[in-house]
Amino acid sequence: MSQATSLRKTDVTLTINGKSYTRQVEPRRLLVDFIRHDVGLKATHIGCEHGVCGACTVRIDGRTARSCLHFAVAVQGAEIETLEGLSADGRLAGLQKAFHDAHGLQCGYCTPGVLLTAEEFLSENPEPSEQEIRAALSNNLCRCTGYVNIVKAIANAARDRDKTTADPAGESRK
Amino acid sequence: MIAQGHPRSIGKHVPRREDPYLLRGEGRFLDDIAEPKDTLFLSFAMSPHAHARILAIRTDAASALPGVVAVYTAEDMARFVKPIRTVIEIQGYRASSRMVLAQDEVRFVGEHVAVVVAEDPYIAQDAAELIEVDYEPLPAAVRLEEADSESAPLVHEDIPRNVMFEAAFASPDFQAAFESAEMIVSETFRTGRVAGVPLEPRGCLALLDHVADSLLFYTSTQIPHLARTALSEILDFPEPRIRVVTPEVGGGFGTKAQFYTEEVVTAALALNLRRPIKWVQDRREELLTSIHARDHIYRLEAAIDGEGRIKALRTDLTTNAGAYSSYPFGCTLEATGGARMIVGPYDIRNYAFHTRAIATHTCPSGAYRGVAQPSCFMAIEGLMDRIGRKLGIDPATVRQRNLIRSEQLPYTNVLGVRYDTGSYEECLRRALERVDYWNFRKRQAEARDDDEVLRGIGICCFTEVAGAGSGGWRVRGLTKVPGFDSASIKVEPTGKVTLLVSQAAAGQGHLTTFAQVLADYLGVKVEDVFVSEGDTATAPYGTNTFASRGAVAAGGAVIKAAQSLRQKIARIAAFLLDVDVERVELTESKAIDKENPEKSVDFRQVAQIAYSMTSVALPQGESFGLEVVEMYDPPLATWPNAVHAVVVAVDRRTAKVSIEKYVVVHDSGRLINPMIVDGQIHGGIVQGIGEALMEQIVYDEDGQMLNANLLDYLMPMALDVPQIDISHIETPSIDALGGFKGVGEGGVIGAVPAVTNAVADALARTGANINRLPLRPSYLLREMRRRQLAVDGDRK
Numbered sequence: 001m002s003q004a005t006s007l008r009k010t011d012v013t014l015t016i017n018g019k020s021y022t023r024q025v026e027p028r029r030l031l032v033d034f035i036r037h038d039v040g041l042k043a044t045h046i047g048c049e050h051g052v053c054g055a056c057t058v059r060i061d062g063r064t065a066r067s068c069l070h071f072a073v074a075v076q077g078a079e080i081e082t083l084e085g086l087s088a089d090g091r092l093a094g095l096q097k098a099f100h101d102a103h104g105l106q107c108g109y110c111t112p113g114v115l116l117t118a119e120e121f122l123s124e125n126p127e128p129s130e131q132e133i134r135a136a137l138s139n140n141l142c143r144c145t146g147y148v149n150i151v152k153a154i155a156n157a158a159r160d161r162d163k164t165t166a167d168p169a170g171e172s173r174k
Numbered sequence: 175m176i177a178q179g180h181p182r183s184i185g186k187h188v189p190r191r192e193d194p195y196l197l198r199g200e201g202r203f204l205d206d207i208a209e210p211k212d213t214l215f216l217s218f219a220m221s222p223h224a225h226a227r228i229l230a231i232r233t234d235a236a237s238a239l240p241g242v243v244a245v246y247t248a249e250d251m252a253r254f255v256k257p258i259r260t261v262i263e264i265q266g267y268r269a270s271s272r273m274v275l276a277q278d279e280v281r282f283v284g285e286h287v288a289v290v291v292a293e294d295p296y297i298a299q300d301a302a303e304l305i306e307v308d309y310e311p312l313p314a315a316v317r318l319e320e321a322d323s324e325s326a327p328l329v330h331e332d333i334p335r336n337v338m339f340e341a342a343f344a345s346p347d348f349q350a351a352f353e354s355a356e357m358i359v360s361e362t363f364r365t366g367r368v369a370g371v372p373l374e375p376r377g378c379l380a381l382l383d384h385v386a387d388s389l390l391f392y393t394s395t396q397i398p399h400l401a402r403t404a405l406s407e408i409l410d411f412p413e414p415r416i417r418v419v420t421p422e423v424g425g426g427f428g429t430k431a432q433f434y435t436e437e438v439v440t441a442a443l444a445l446n447l448r449r450p451i452k453w454v455q456d457r458r459e460e461l462l463t464s465i466h467a468r469d470h471i472y473r474l475e476a477a478i479d480g481e482g483r484i485k486a487l488r489t490d491l492t493t494n495a496g497a498y499s500s501y502p503f504g505c506t507l508e509a510t511g512g513a514r515m516i517v518g519p520y521d522i523r524n525y526a527f528h529t530r531a532i533a534t535h536t537c538p539s540g541a542y543r544g545v546a547q548p549s550c551f552m553a554i555e556g557l558m559d560r561i562g563r564k565l566g567i568d569p570a571t572v573r574q575r576n577l578i579r580s581e582q583l584p585y586t587n588v589l590g591v592r593y594d595t596g597s598y599e600e601c602l603r604r605a606l607e608r609v610d611y612w613n614f615r616k617r618q619a620e621a622r623d624d625d626e627v628l629r630g631i632g633i634c635c636f637t638e639v640a641g642a643g644s645g646g647w648r649v650r651g652l653t654k655v656p657g658f659d660s661a662s663i664k665v666e667p668t669g670k671v672t673l674l675v676s677q678a679a680a681g682q683g684h685l686t687t688f689a690q691v692l693a694d695y696l697g698v699k700v701e702d703v704f705v706s707e708g709d710t711a712t713a714p715y716g717t718n719t720f721a722s723r724g725a726v727a728a729g730g731a732v733i734k735a736a737q738s739l740r741q742k743i744a745r746i747a748a749f750l751l752d753v754d755v756e757r758v759e760l761t762e763s764k765a766i767d768k769e770n771p772e773k774s775v776d777f778r779q780v781a782q783i784a785y786s787m788t789s790v791a792l793p794q795g796e797s798f799g800l801e802v803v804e805m806y807d808p809p810l811a812t813w814p815n816a817v818h819a820v821v822v823a824v825d826r827r828t829a830k831v832s833i834e835k836y837v838v839v840h841d842s843g844r845l846i847n848p849m850i851v852d853g854q855i856h857g858g859i860v861q862g863i864g865e866a867l868m869e870q871i872v873y874d875e876d877g878q879m880l881n882a883n884l885l886d887y888l889m890p891m892a893l894d895v896p897q898i899d900i901s902h903i904e905t906p907s908i909d910a911l912g913g914f915k916g917v918g919e920g921g922v923i924g925a926v927p928a929v930t931n932a933v934a935d936a937l938a939r940t941g942a943n944i945n946r947l948p949l950r951p952s953y954l955l956r957e958m959r960r961r962q963l964a965v966d967g968d969r970k
Contacts, residue, residue, distance in 0.1 A: 026296070042206035043199020045424070047373045048457040052884035055373060083199035096197040100189055103849045106857065107681030108196030109203065109373045109424030137892035141884065143373050143425050144681045145853060146860030146921075147892040 012072045016041065017085025027073045032056045034072035035082060043083035043112045047141065054140035057113035058082050064120045064139070083112040086119060095119060095157045104153030106144035114140045118154045128158055176694045179771075180761040183690040183700045187849040191685045191705075201422040204377040204394040205454050213379075214243055216440060216453040217298035219288040219305040220462065221280035224316060224535040224877020225327060226309035228278055228287060236290055236304040241297035244447065245305065246439075247288045248277035255442050256408050258435065260499040262506050264651025266340040268333045270505075270533070272498045274435040274442075280309070281329055281497035282536050283877055284462030289439055291447065295454070314535040316877040318469055318494040321534040329497055329533035336533040338495045338505045341513070344526035345588050351524035352486040355477030359561050365549040365926075366947035367469040367494070367871045368864070369461065370542045371889060372680070374424020376464060377454035378437050380444035388415035391441055394423050396431040397718040398678050400502060400655075402710050404433045405441050416441075420708035426680030427861070428541040429464045431720035433501045436463075461882040465540030466871055469494035470512060472553035477524075482561045482572040486524035489516055489553075493546070495531040496538035502654045503541045505531040510650045511639075512546030516554050517587055519598040519637045519815055520576045525588040535877050541720060544919040548862060548926035551636045555927040556945065559632075559934065568615065569931075570606055573635050577602065584908075593637065593813045594909040601839045601903060602635055605817035608899060609837040614821060623939070627823045629834070630936025634818045634927035640916030641726025643808035658807040659716035659727035661735040663692065665743065665800035667785040669763065669778030671696065671703045676716020677728045678708040682918070683850045684724060690846055691729050691912065695736035696743075697760025698777065714803050722814070722916035725846055730911035731806035739802040743780050749793040750775045750783070809909040812916055816840040818859075818924035822932040829951035829958065831867055831933055833896040838924065841903040843915030851917050852900050858921020859898060864890045865922065866929035870948050 009024040016039055023038040030049075035041050035058065044067055047055035051069040058067045059081035067080075086092045095118055098104065105111045114137070121128070121136040128136070133154045137147060176182070195201055233245040257271040276287045288305050292298035315321035315329060321336045329336050378393035389411065395401050398418040406413035423430060436453055444451040455463070473490040491512045495505035513529035558576070562569035577598045578585050585593045606612070614631050621629065639646070644657030662674040673692050677684055685705045693700035707713050717727060740760050747765030748755040751773055759768045766774040782788045784800040792798065821835035838855060845851050868888040872880040881887045906913025926947070933954065934944035942957035 028296070036205075040208070042202075045203070045374070046205065047375075048884045050457065050883055050885065053373060087198045092197075096194075099197055100193040103190065103853050105193060105196055105681075106683070106853055107373070107423065107425045108192065108201045111196055112199045115197070131893075134892040134895075141373060141889060141891065143371060143427070143861070143889070144857045146856035146858075146890075146898070147895050148856040148860075148898055149853060151892060 010073060012076055014072065014075065014078055014080050016080045017082060025072055027071060029072045030068055031070040031072045031075060032067035035067060035080065041082050041084050045109055045112060047109070052141065054113040054117065055110050057116045057139065059116065064116050083115060086116070092119060094161055098153040098157035098160065102149045102153035102156055104145065104149045110140055110142045114142065114150060122154065122158055122161065126158060126161060130155060177697050177759045177761040180694065180697055183693040184844070184846050186690070186847065188686055188690055188700065188847055190683045192683055203374055203422045203424050204379065204392055207379055207392055207421060209379060209452050210381070210450045213450040213452050214291045214293060214447065215295040215298045216443070216451060217290045217295070217302040218286040219302045219307070221276060221283060221285045221287055223280055223309050223311050224283050224314035225312045226280050227312060228276065228280065229308040229310055231288055232306040233288060235306070236301040239297060239301045239304060241293045242290060242301045243293065244291045245288060245301070246275070248273050248275040251275050251439070251442065252277070254446060255438055256410065258408060258438070258501055260501045260504040261654050262504045262651045263653045264341070264506055267506055267651065268338050270330050270333065270338065270498050272435065274438045283879055284459065284537060286435065291443060291451070314877045316535055316873050316875060318471065318492060318532055318534060322492060322532045329535060333533055337530055338499065338533050339509050339531040341510065342528045345524050348486055348524045348526045352477045352488065355485040356479050358475055358477055359557060359564050360475040361557055361560055361945060363472040363553040363556055364946035365468050365470045365552060366865065366869065367466055368542065368869045369464060369466050369871060370427035370429035371887065372425030372427055372429050375455045375457060375460040376430065376434065376436070378440045379450065379452045380441045381450045382444055382448060386415065388417065389441060389445060391416060391418045392421055393418060393437055394430060395420055396423065396426040396678050396680055396720050397433065398708055398710050399676060399715050399718055401433050401437060404501065405438065408438050409442055409445065411445065417711040420678040423678065423680035426719070427543040428720055430680065432465050432540045457884060458882045461887060462879055463537060465500050465542065466496060466537050467508065467539050467542035468549050468865070469539065470508065470546065470549045472512070472550065474553055474557050476557055476561065478561055480565070481575060482565050482567050483575050484520065484522050487517070487522050489513055489527040491527065491529040493531045494536065494539055495533050496536045497533060498538045500538040500540035503652060506651060507541055508539065508546040512550040514589055515547050515639055516550040517589070518551060518554060519578055519596065519635050521578045521582065523588055536873055543858065543861060544922040547636065547638060547919065547923040548865060551634055551923055552927040552930050555634045555931055556934065559931050563938065570611060570633060573602060573633065574599070577635065591810060594907055595905045596637065596813055596815045597841045597903045597905045598635065598815055601815060601817040601841060604901065605819045605837050605839040608839065608901065609819035609821065609835055611819065626826055628826060628936040628939065629821065629823050630932045630934065630938070632820045632928045632930065632932030632935055634924045634931065636816060636923050638722060638814045638920050638923055639811045640722035640814050640919070641808045641812040641910060642721060642723065643727070643810060645810040649810065656717045658805045659731050660714040660803060660805040661728060661731035662714050662803040663696070663735045663739050663801060665739070665777055665781050667781050667787055669776060669781045671698050673703055673705045673732065674713045675705060675707040675728045675732065676714050677719045677724050679719060682724060682854065683847065687725065687846045687850060688728065688732055691732045692736055695733045696740055697762065699763045702763050722918040724918070725914040726812050726910050726916045727806060727808050729846065729914050730808055731804055733911045734806045735802050735804035738804055739800065742796070742800065743777070746780045746783055746793060746796065747775050750779065806911060812843065812907045812910045814842045814915040814917060814920055816920050816924050818928035820928040820932040822929065822936055824933060824936045824954065829954035831949060833863065833929070836896045836898045838898065838900045839903065840900060840920060841905050842917040842920065844904055844906045844913035845902060846914065848902065854917045855900055855921040856898055858919060859925040860890050860895050862922040862925020863894065863929055866926045866947060867949050
């Protein structure tokens with residue numbers, strides 16, 4: 001056990017929301033701790049630390065993943081996106097509005113993960129059925145809303161996306 | 175009281191103020207607070223035994239680990255921390271004392287035996303693993319049925335037979351009524367052990383203000399004021415020098431309405447080491463040590479007449495208290511709750527109960543959303559169905575015959591508790607209509623024995639004890655739970671309004687709803703009101719947020735404070751407008767002359783005078799400032815009521831339960847924000863579906879928790895949730911200010927019995943008797959096979 005702590009720290013460089021961060025961390029440092037505590041971006045939450053609840057969902061190289069199941073060192077050089085980044089560049093504006101209008105959040109702890117799941121899901125399935133939305137939400141536990149208004153918010157966001165052209169800011173950023 | 179022309183905010187779907195920052199990920203939860211650089215982190219060494227004597231604790235290896243600052247055991251802590259003793263002033267209660275770290279003996283798996291203080295949370299955890307404890311394992315009383323016996327191992331030496339609480343009651347004519355009835359219907363119901371499992375685990379951060387020699391204590395709690403008082407008493411540190419702040423709280427559900435040992439340890443070590451201390455638990459610790467609930471056995475006997483009317487009811491209730499009385503509600507909460515609430519919306523005039531809380535070598539139980547009500551209504555509503563089956567009367571009709579009729583209200587129940595208003599018959603009538611009950615029964619009668627799917631319908635009629643005031647808590651001996659809540663209103667010199675409320679929300683949207691209440695009662699624009707709560711340095715004292723009390727208790731306090739402050743505003747406005755004060759009406763942040771409505775002054779003009787910021791002097795006899803604090807003590811309780819009606823389909827081969835229809839007709843009195851109310855009901859229902867169908871904390875016979883993780887503690891996912899059809903009846907409370915009745919727990923209270931009854935109804939044709947939770951496929955298949963009517967899974 002004690003040798004675990006004597007493991008040498010290594011430099012890990014990650015691009016988070018377009019900005020490069022290098023930190024000296026132990027090999028066992030979780031990606032979520034790197035993001036939250038080494039970089040200080042707190043929108044990504046920790047609910048279980050064993051990959052079930054989805055509160056820590058981020059994007060790693062464009063795909064959603066649970067940041068509690070990755071070591072920071074194992075994703076060396078990756079492009080990470082968190083709620084802060086997606087929110088700031090407006091890619092989540094439609095979803096955020098839909099969640100606000102439909103009361104799709106209560107305590108808000110699961111919400112960052114849910115938004116990232118929903119964003120990826122809608123980009124791949126712009127016209128989902130209710131059942132498909134529910135299946136996509138298998139990534140995320142929510143203990144407050146009973147999912148009722150989360151499902152409604154995502155359905156409404158999909159409907160409203162149809163009406164407006166996709167936000168080009170998100171596309172051009174990369 | 176509310177001005178005629180004032181646009182109403184109460185009753186509107188006002189979008190939540192909490193949303194924008196939460197949706198950007200800017201909500202500041204406990205672990206999001208940037209701790210100072212010199213912060214130290216805690217990790218606890220936990221008992222691997224359910225019951226053992228501690229022979230020796232060796233901390234050398236842990237202490238020697240680089241980065242470790244200190245290691246404490248119970249002996250060390252005893253020098254500056256008193257034991258936690260839950261005071262409950264009720265006959266039959268035996269208090270258990272608990273040290274914040276186990277001393278001499280451990281009583282449940284996960285109980286803390288030592289704590290490491292280190293410079294880094296990873297190192298703290300490493301060191302906790304290096305603590306060596308010699309235990310002498312002792313026989314454990316794990317299951318309720320085992321602990322409740324003469325020969326069971328004792329959890330506390332000074333609590334004979336593990337009975338931590340025992341009480342009995344019989345109404346004067348009970349015995350005669352019971353004995354003279356035509357027949358007896360009885361059943362035993364066994365509920366499952368579950369937990370609240372908020373998505374954010376618990377944690378706290380203690381900071382010292384060295385100048386003021388005071389403690390700033392952030393904690394993820396629903397009870398900041400009660401926590402502050404408890405900290406002061408247990409640490410013997412002056413209460414005025416403690417400031418408790420609840421940051422954003424990631425779900426509470428009662429789990430965080432308890433005050434925990436880790437909070438004491440964190441605060442104590444900060445004071446002792448003169449350093450900031452932070453502790454955040456992981457999910458395993460959360461499931462092992464945050465309160466559990468609902469592990470109950472109900473034995474019911476109803477004496478009935480030939481038409482299914484209950485002439486007398488007897489309840490024998492046994493609850494699992496766990497190893498210690500949790501704080502502040504203790505082991506009596508579920509035991510008194512289940513025994514007292516079970517009469518519900520029914521006109522039961524003769525009643526007797528015997529209720530007990532039994533200590534076991536498991537995690538302490540406490541106040542999870544709904545407390546005993548999901549269980550006691552599962553029992554009484556299950557009994558209603560059995561009365562129907564026994565007599566060949568439809569169970570909906572049995573309920574109709576037993577419900578308190580509208581003309582009986584206000585009604586004093588057999589325990590002397592007053593129900594002021596309600597809509598019991600109307601809720602049932604509408605629910606039956608919306609679920610298409612009688613047509614379902616027709617179709618069900620046509621079902622065939624070889625159908626692959628069995629369909630059933632379940633009903634739950636219930637009342638909910640909500641918004642309890644000081645009287646309500648005293649009746650149950652909980653004298654350390656004040657019962658009142660409070661509001662402080664300040665109209666600032668600029669005319670904008672600060673509202674401080676003695677609550678601490680965990681997702682209920684208080685910043686929005688209390689602004690709505692104040693807007694109407696003070697005559698101010700809702701956007702001019704800023705709401706703040708959860709900080710004991712600013713908010714007035716109160717009972718805080720649990721037991722469906724926020725809207726009732728704090729809503730009442732806001733109204734009371736508004737009524738008081740509006741008089742002063744009106745007086746100053748009358749002086750400015752040069753009219754009689756009776757002619758002044760407050761609306762939309764203005765005071766107008768009712769008889770000449772274009773004549774008005776706005777709140778800013780009034781405030782400028784009150785704060786002496788204009789050339790106009792304050793009228794003679796007025797005091798400076800525009801602020802008021804009011805405490806409001808609600809009635810014994812308010813009584814929301816509702817009916818849930820559920821249709822399920824059970825697959826004969828797999829026993830998988832699908833919910834096909836879910837109808838709720840709910841009466842919470844006057845609704846402040848229907849959107850938020852529906853959200854509360856949705857969330858409660860889904861927790862109830864979890865409790866009925868899948869959730870269960872499993873201890874093995876040695877007291878090891880087998881599923882202390884979220885893979886194995888199954889909670890509902892989006893795919894498990896049906897469409898939920900909610901409709902409201904609004905029968906305002908006449909006993910509580912504002913007419914609000916509270917809504918936090920209704921969803922789960924109705925869901926557990928309704929889903930259980932629906933499954934039991936579906937399986938009734940197989941002869942299965944479903945009377946225990948959770949309704950997992952393994953249990954349902956076993957019950958179906960017992961009658962050899964289930965279709966053999968291999969046949970296809």
